[in-house]
Amino acid sequence: MKIPTWRRAVIKVGSALIAPDGKGCSSKYLLAIARFINECRERGQEIVLVSSGSVAAGRHHFKFDESKPIPVVLKKAMAAVGQTHVMESWSRFFDFPSAQVLMTHDDLRDRERYISIRNTVNALLEQGIMPIANENDALATDDLKVGDNDNLAAMVATVVDADALFICSDINGLYDKDPNKHSDATLIPEVETIDQSIYALAGGSASAVGTGGMRTKVEAAEKATTHGIDTYILNGRKGTMFEVLLRNENPGTLFRAKEDPLSNKKHWLRHTLIAQGEILVDSRTVEAIRDEGASLLTTGIVDIQGNFNRGDAVLVRSAESTETIAKGICRYSSHELLHLKGQTDSKIAETYGYSPISEVIHRDDLMLWSKV
Secondary structure (H helix, E strand, O other), X not given: OEOXXXXXXXXXXXXXXXXXXXXXXXXXXXXXXXXXXXXXXHOOOEEEEEEOOHXXXXXXXXXXXXXXXXXXXXXXXXXXXXXXXXXXXXXXXXXXXXXXXXXXHHHXXXXXXXXXXXXXXXXXHHOOOEEEEEEOXXXXXXXXXXXXXXXXXXXXXXXXXXXXXXXXXXXXXXXXXXXXXXXXXXXOOEEOOOXXXXXXXXXXXXXXXXXXXXXXXXXXXXXXXXXOOEEEEEEOOOOHHHHHHHOOEOOOEEEOOOOOOOOHHHHHHHHHOOOOOEEEEOHHHHHHHHHOOOOEEHHHEXXXXXXXXXXXXXXXXXXXXXXXXXXXXXOOOHHHHHHHOOOOXXXXXXXXXXXXXXXXXXXXXXXXXXXX
């Protein structure tokens, strides 16, 4: 089966390939990937590399009790050391320059920083420099982390408007059943639609040094395909996989891009921003948002759940069924809305002595849930 053509791709390489024994970087699996990258660039195709492995690459420099969980602060220190090793390891395979791009989820969910990352990566690619992205594990706290580089790679792919996402790991792709438990498990070569049946096939992580299992790969594929990006899961431990790719054939599982992808901003709202609270609305408002293209106004708000600030993302739910209707960027804090809910603009002006912003969430900042 011939694969779709592409101009720009993001390649994600997991910790199990960077530092397979958890004791520093190894060229064992990276050489074949580097050859693939070199060949793609020779063809005029652009590559952005998302590389895991900073903690695994740096841990051998530290003394710790291996029978106990590694403290978070020690993992951060390992990442700080290991990130330099990861960059050095990749750089030795190429005769062109590369650039380190470190980020956290906070960078991606802030619209200005999101666009800044986009502009920086585009500028690097225009100059023939390959960006090598990773989560900033040395500094990121739990609430600012993406958490796994599968989803990070999908987010990066959407930021840079890639045509393809290649997730290289230590597995061949998605199977119809767990291949570790069933000898008759069959590789699924192509997935048209990601639904609950596909998620049901996703198991846990079989890697001792990585944080992403098959579920995170399917999540990443969903993020990418809704932005119009063909996504592949393939076994990076097998160098022949990349020879197959260079023949424009599929060596693993291809998740087909959606034909009607979301806009960049709508995708950012849906898949990058984390909801900080919920707004419950009446049935008339549900209908207005879904069927009439309306913004969310104070009059239709029934209740507020959670604590959030102006500019935070929130979920909009039906007060009757609790069904999620939409997700959007709120122009008011939860504290303000507790006082303003259910009231008209004129009533608010009469009570509080000021004219409020009419739209709690403007239609341009509202992402309908049912359309994904």
